[in-house]
Amino acid sequence: MSRKNSTKLGALALSMMLGITANGQAAAEATIVIVNLDGPGEGFNDPTPASPVGGNKGKTLGAQRLIAFQHAADIWGDTLDSNVTIRIQAAFNPLGPGILGSAGAISVSRDFSGIGQFPGAEFPATRYGAALANKRAGTDLEPASNDINAQFSSNFNFYLGLNNKHGALPDLVAVLLHEFGHGLNFQTFYNRSNGAPFQGHTDIYARFLFDRTIGLTWPDMSNPQVAASSINFGNLVWSGDTVTDAVPVVLFLGNPQVDVLSPPAIARSYQFGTAAFGPPIGSPDVTDPVVAAQDAADAAGPVTTDGCSAFTNAPAIAGNIALIERGTCGFALKARNATNAGASAVIIYNNAANAGGAPPGMADDGVNGQFVTIPAVSFTRADGLAIVAQLGNGVTARLIVDPNVRAGADPEGRARMYAPNPLVGGSSVSHYDSVASRNLLMEPAINPDLTHEVSAPDDLTHELFLDIGWFPDSDLDGVANSSDRVANSDFSPRIAFSGIDTGVPNQLLDDGSTMSDRMANAAAAVRNDRQFVGAVTKLAEGWRREGLITQAQKVAIVSAAARSKFR
């Protein structure tokens, strides 16, 4: 039974560190508090009367906001374990139109060790967000500072209920779960544009970003390689085992994909956007030649490639995949015209005005979408023009659902991260890929069908947190449950037998058990008082030899055991 000197913690200090409850058992999970930064009469303190909504019983607008915040915080608090209180400083302010709010870590730390049995940073020269760093250090690395900053819009009409029945309104709890997720380290701190890590050091999130094309994780790449990886659509995946193990129970089989099969010069899988109208990809699978649609250059559309009028080459389009340029009229009208021409599917690529844009999601215009009966997808301009350039050689494409690949995972079953190409500025890799199905909390869009669950089988966020070091620790002693000899230790301040207090501090040992745990185990393994005293004596003598207790303390332990009633 080896022990580290660092485990020689006084009972009082141990109790304080672990947040011991009155009965000596540690309170698991994490405590997350909202630090209200709003002034009188504003934000969380807004006195505007409010009626209860969806389980939120606050009587003012401000109170309901605070209750929703705390509710979201408690969901994370019930999910994660930390012996350090997580403090989210928050305020509601008037923000520009369209801005709902923001949250993120207040600081990042690297190269910290842990106190007692807490492991500290798992990797050197690797940044951790404040809350995760504190959890692994076992102490607040910046006690004068809060851990997460949140600012939300006071002039936006959120749904403030707690029951997820938000209707058409954005659900504040879901938005907060997402943003708090970033604050809890669901984010990288790299600059995606140039591939540089923040101030020269990688971060724990980036350590799990794996590029399938070059077979490297981000810390092992050069900056240009990272920049290329961040737009390697479909090929940037999460390498953590916990997420990968959960993928089969979270993501559905059936990955939609668009592939060009020939000619070889452009044959590959393509990034695409989907449409809010018409059947989805795979209904049915389509494999056909691609033909550029031609229409009149008229008032409906000034060029012959925009598909805004009835096609003039409808016979050539019939039974094939129509290729149309974006612009002038809506996506739904273009797709309707393709349907009318007998196309089997339609690809709409970005026009010059959107040359730098990613493939857009295509909304219905409320008029034409109902007449679209073929799958429609969007492409970047570069990809569209590449096809145009090869039409003379005969281009064949397919729009299919691969039944063997999960939506949002790669063929090897790893979760895909959001890496759109061309670069849509920002750290988009700090999200799961939006092709995921079911929808995930940490996709870039906070989809209205999200639940408030953050773990498998409903979600993959908690699993990612486990991968980056939010290890389960039920008794908050710094030893992960998986290697903790006693996952719910007895943290009574002093060793005692049947109410007889030995006066000897109850110390945490390096296997996650305490001296009191060991005494209880000894009691369970013997059959009478004599054997019990013998087992206690053996344990106490071992601790004395290792310098954990003094001779006098050993005597006190053995004496108390001898005076106690066995069991």
Place this chain on the structure above:
Amino acid sequence: MRHTLLGMASCALALSLGVVTADAADNSVKFKATRDIAVDSVTGKFRKPSVAEVEKLVADLRAMTRRPVAAEMASTAGNTGGITAKLDGEFGGVVLARPRADGSIETRCVFTFEEGAAFLGLVADATK
């Protein structure tokens, strides 16, 4: 149901938008709105933001997507030996919203001004 397949940019609307270029974060660049993203306080309906509202939006978005330059410092907690960099409330995700054609609201979490401006339909105003 949660089976809806969403494309990688499934929240974009049909209308063509201007491109936000790399100089978008340049404070000297003026922007104009191309989308109805402001809620009219009288009608409750979405409309294009006013010039003042665009200026407020641009200022807020710039502030919330700013990247920190703070120097590292030794952690104040004893015996842990850590090095900490304060982010000063920066480096966070920013959640944005805009109406869809059917009147529902779509959201997007972004990390840079360029990404946010593109989502909200802000384009550089060549007349200013």
